Amino acid sequence: MKYRTQQYENRKGFLTVLSIASSSHRSMAPRRIRGSLVPILLLCILSCACAATPSASTPTPTTTGATPTPTKQAAGTVLYQSNWSRGLTDWHASAGWKIKGDTLQTDLGENRTLQIPYTPTTSDYSVEYRVQIVSVPKDGGYFMLNADPSTGKDGYQAHILNLLTATQHGYATHPLSEIVIEPFEHEMDDAVPQVLDYVPGNQWHTYRVDIQGERALFYIDGHRVSRASSAKTNALSQGPIRLICGKAILNIGPIRVLSL
Structure with missing residues (x-):
């Protein structure tokens, strides 16, 4: 049995797709594909998590409050x-x-x-x-x-x-x-x-x-x-x-x- 691999690049990583080289072994393909879904899913999850995490070099916006007005002292202080x-x-x-x-x-x-x-x-x-x-x-x-x-x-x-x-x-x-x-x-x-x-x-x-x-x-x-x-x-x-x-x-x- 022979398999041929093709790699497709997308912005979230590489996904390996397996194609059946011989039609005589088509019945075995689903098992091979199911066995390879676990690493593929893990790769997708990690890629999404990295995309959602802000870059360390990106400054976190802060809210600047107004400068408080000095409180006037009571007369005679x-x-x-x-x-x-x-x-x-x-x-x-x-x-x-x-x-x-x-x-x-x-x-x-x-x-x-x-x-x-x-x-x-x-x-x-x-x-x-x-x-x-x-x-x-x-x-x-x-x-x-x-x-x-x-x-x-x-x-x-x-x-x-x-x-x-x-x-x-x-x-x-x-x-x-x-x-x-x-x-x-x-x-x-x-x-x-x-x-x-x-x-x-x-x-x-x-x-x-x-x-x-x-x-x-x-x-x-x-x-x-x-x-x-x-x-x-x-x-x-x-x-x-x-x-x-x-x-x-x-x-x-x-x-x-x-x-x-």
């Missing part, structure tokens, strides 16, 4: 608070500062500066700081909270100026409190900065600057004493924020940055 026990390394402090327990104290030099080691991430925020005037040996002492202008944002300056000695002065001579936009020529015409007489004495006072968009508000012990607005930018600078003092011995208490 403390974002940063000073800790003098860690020293002043992070504060870029000038000469003339010393740590006394939980407070700082300046000497009588000018331009004694501290830079808050925190930058608010929102354009609406508050800076709160406690100050006590220990001694003013000569007229002209001052302290202020400043934020320099930045790209597309005006700065601001919250001043306590012209601190006076304890001697008698003219009736119209007083320390002053005010907040202004920097540069000053960007001040909004219909919101001229308010300059008020202010005599702080030797008590502790709480000073606060609120920044709301283009507006800056200055508070002393919870009372608003001055305001200013920019006519050029929709938001004010977020820093660096500095405390600058001079010509007076001051105690500086906790400094905090809060959400607004």
Whole structure:
């Protein structure tokens, strides 16, 4: 008995078909064909499985979710608070500062500066700081909270100026409190900065600057004493924020940055 084989190629593999060479043995053909069906079926199953399995080099599509919107902090949330026990390394402090327990104290030099080691991430925020005037040996002492202008944002300056000695002065001579936009020529015409007489004495006072968009508000012990607005930018600078003092011995208490 002789058989002749023919191979046909298809996209799933090779299938061997057996044909009968002699018509005299036709009755034996079905048994031979049935015996060869098992490997043929296995070959077909494996070929289908390989075709259905994704290639290892084909990247699996992933679903990218939308970027979550940052949750706004509740008003009054403390974002940063000073800790003098860690020293002043992070504060870029000038000469003339010393740590006394939980407070700082300046000497009588000018331009004694501290830079808050925190930058608010929102354009609406508050800076709160406690100050006590220990001694003013000569007229002209001052302290202020400043934020320099930045790209597309005006700065601001919250001043306590012209601190006076304890001697008698003219009736119209007083320390002053005010907040202004920097540069000053960007001040909004219909919101001229308010300059008020202010005599702080030797008590502790709480000073606060609120920044709301283009507006800056200055508070002393919870009372608003001055305001200013920019006519050029929709938001004010977020820093660096500095405390600058001079010509007076001051105690500086906790400094905090809060959400607004």
